[in-house]
Amino acid sequence: ARELWVRRWGEGSRADAMATATSVMRVQQLLLARFDTIAGRHGLTFARYECLVLLAFSREGRLSMSRIGERLMVHPTSATNIVQRLVAQGFVERVPNPQDRRGAFAVVTDAGRAAMEAVTADLEAADFGLGMLGPEQHDALFSLLREVRVGARDFTP
Amino acid sequence: ARELWVRRWGEGSRADAMATATSVMRVQQLLLARFDTIAGRHGLTFARYECLVLLAFSREGRLSMSRIGERLMVHPTSATNIVQRLVAQGFVERVPNPQDRRGAFAVVTDAGRAAMEAVTADLEAADFGLGMLGPEQHDALFSLLREVRVGARDFTP
Incomplete structure (x- = not known):
């Protein structure tokens, strides 16, 4: 589809922006498909793995459901679904939130940490799907993407 | 979460790859959120817009359901859901596939083409969310991403 777009709108002044955005x-x-395959070896999806990482490195090892959705940038329904599956797998536990009787905290379990570490090791071994890039290319790509994030106000100064 | 990963695994040899992948x-x-907002002004999501683009620029203006899922790289269930919503909106019509009695073709309607063109115009006006990059940066970013796609065998030579 992407090639067709370029062919169709290639003469327009914003063809470069479109080509970059579609890339x-x-x-x-491509990365997500690869990461899902890797996480799948340990019974996880990449989304569930990301949730475990988020919990494992939160200050108190636990987060409220709303905070999880916010940090993972997913819909609250998706966050709930992700946590439910992790709970069913024994990788996360729900504990009551004393400040909010309707809310709950998600806490990562030891099994959850172990699964997370195993996926991380495999992702590292796979160079996070980016083994084709050299160190200078990594730096260049990271800097360009950082510029996009700054421009889109992804960072609070 | 990303900053935490870097802090946690920063000493590891693949920290650069992880930082780039998470970026x-x-x-x-960020781009998808922006594109969804823009498509939303015309009653669409970016996923449905992409489907309209795909159909509008297919050789015969129509594609089978399985081909749509393949080209959009989404699960067949998602492809069906996307097309169902477009049909409900009058942007796509389902026609029988003479070669496959169980299958169907999706065909873009005139209203579908008009909606697609309107979203495209707005995306162009918004520089596809990449107005913060200059022409050289676009080229550099596109080339680096292309290298990733080639390395991941996204192109058939």
């Missing part, structure tokens, strides 16, 4: 989307799909 | 994911989320 970002495509590379994300 | 790709994050920039995709």
Whole structure:
């Protein structure tokens, strides 16, 4: 589809922006497919793995459901679904939130930490799907993406 | 979460690859959120817009359901859901596939083409969310992402 877009709108002044944006989307799909395969070896998806990482490195090892959705940038329904599956797997426990009777905290278990570490090791061994890039290319790509994030106000100064 | 990963695994040899991979994911989320907002002005999501683009520029203006899922790189269930919503909106019509009695073709309607063109115009006006990059930066980012796609065998030579 992407090649068709370029062919169709290639003469427009924003063809470069479109090509770059579609490349970002495509590379994300490729990386996500790869990461899902790797996480799948340990009974996880990449989304569930990300949730475990988030919990494991939160200051108190636990987060409220709303904070999880916020930090993972997913819909609250998706966050709930992710945590439910992790609970069913024994990787996360729900504990009551004393400040909010309707809310709950998610806490990562030892089994959850172990699964997370195993996926991380495999992702590292796979160079996070980016083994084709050399160190200078990593730096260049990271800097360019950082510029996009700054421009989109992804960072609070 | 990403900053935490870097802090946690920063000493590891693959920290650069992880930082780059998470940046790709994050920039995709930012662009998708922006594109969904823009498509939403015309009653669409970016996923449904992509489907309309795919159909509009297919050789015969129509594609089978399985081909749509394949080209959009989404699960067949998602492809079905996307097309169902577009049909409900009058942007797509389902026609029988003479070669496959169980299958169907999706065909873009005139209203679907008009909606697609309107979203495209707005995306162009918004520089596809990448107005913060200059022409050289676009080229550099596109080339680096292309290298990732080639390395991940996204192109058939």
